[in-house]
Amino acid sequence: MEIQHAALITQIFGFIHKILFIEKKNKFQFDGVKLYPSEIHLILFIHQDQDTNATRMAERLGLTKGAISQTLSRLEKKGILRKTKDPFNKNELTIEFTPLGKSALEHYLNLSAELHRQYDQYLSTLTETERTTIRGFLSHAELIMDRIAEKVR
Structure with a gap:
């Protein structure tokens, strides 16, 4: 039994x-533009949350305001989004996706949807008991990772 546990943990x-x-290594490339994980995460956040306040984005993503600003600037330089200052509030930005940014986002979301379909297809072959076991394992693994994350902050 111990060998099975050790093999499973490995x-x-x-x-x-x-x-x-x-x-860490994966870059998403679309139409000649390389996007790194931090850029993809911010693009997805903007797409889902629609909040363009750098301070609130930083708080929600657990990053510094400087990191958000740098990433936004890189994305603007790559032609993915356009930033403009709110004329009524200098601390607010209006961020909109360029046509290239919209296409890249759509392509990324399609790839993500395909991954979801593949997992869904596999999970549909399992019994309810097997899916419950997987859910229980993943929930417990997530708790373990949360505890470890607290220790390294």
């Missing part, structure tokens, strides 16, 4: 390391 860590490696 497999779990191997999976986590693959995710981390992909997250």
